[in-house]
Amino acid sequence: MRLRRYRHLLIYLIFAYILFFVICFREKLQLTTTRSPSVTTSDTPTSKAQIIRSELIFNASTRYQLDLSNCWTDLDYQQWKDGKYFPASKPKGNIVYMVQTGEKNLRTRCDIMMCTFGVTLHPSRLFFVGETPSDSRLPVYDVVEPNTPRPVDRKGSMQKVAQGLDMIVNKLREGDYNNEIEWIMVMDDDTFISPPNLNLLAAEYDSQRPVMIGQHTCKVGFCGGGGYLISRALFVQLPAFVKKCRPHDELWDSDQFVPDCIRRKVQVELIDRKEFNSQNPEFYSTPLGLQDHPNGFGRAVTFHYMKTPMKYVNLWRLHQAYMRE
16 A cells, blocks of 8 residues: 555656656747747758857857858848848838949958848848859949959959949839939948948938038048948939049049049039048057048948958947947
8 A cells, every 4th residue: 555655656756857847948948049049940051140140130149150251151142132131120221332342352351241231231222343243142243344354453443333333323223112212322342331320320411412421531532441422312313424434643543533523524512521431440549540530530330441350240249239220
C-alpha cells in the first residue's frame, strides 16, 4: 500500500518536472524571438545584412560584427527591392539620392552604404551612377558615354554627375511617382549621409524655387564630396542641356563645373549651408577644420572622405543611437 503511494507520488513529481521544463522552454523561445528582429520562421535564409541591419537600426549591441566584408548580399538586395526592409506605413519621402561611384568601389564603399543608410530608403529613392550596366547587389546604372576608354579614369568619371542627372530626371518623368519627388541629392560613394537631417534641412525651403544647397564656400560650385541638393523647380529644366556640361577653365571637379554649368544656363540660387561637410569628422577638430566653416557648424547632413568601412559603420551606429525619425 505504502509502495503504491510512493509510486503515485513519483509519477506526479516527474509530470510536474516535465510541465515546468516545457513552460520555461516556451518562455525562453518567446523571449528570444522578441529580442531578435532578424529571426524568421520561414524557409528564407537569414542574411548577414538582416543581422547587421537589426544592429544598426535598433542599436542591438549584442549583434555587433567586426567583419563587414560581406554585410550586403545578393539576397539582401532582392529583399530590399521587394520592399521587405521598408515599412509599408512609412512615407517614401520626397528626396531621390544619386550616388556617383566606380567599378572598383561596388563591393566596398557601395555595399557599406547599402547596409547603413541605403537599407532605410525606399527602392524608388536611390540610384548609383557609374560605368556598370547592372549589378546583383546595387541599383546601379552605366551613365558613361560609350566611346569613353575603359576602365574609366578620373577624367572620364567627371561626366557621371551630368549624365546621371539626365538619366534620373528622365526616369522620374516616366515613373508613376514623379510628382512625389521634390529634391535630388547628389553625393559621392565615400560620403556619409544623414537622411533625417537632410529631410529637416530640405523642409526649410520651397522646392518650387530654383535652388541648389550645399557647402558653397569654395568660390565656384560646391566643395567636393560634401554633396548638394537640387530643387524640383531646377531639375525639371536640366535635361535640355545638362548632358553637355563639361570641365572648363580650372574647374575640373564635377562638384564645381556641373553647378557652374547649370548656373550659366538657367536662373538658380546657390545656397551655402554649414550642415554639409566636405571633410571627415576628425578634420573638423583641427585648426584648419575650424576654418572650413567660418560661420560655425550645424546639424550635420554629410561628411566626406569616409573611405574606411568600419569608420562609416561606426558613425552610422552613433547616428542611429541619437537620431530617430
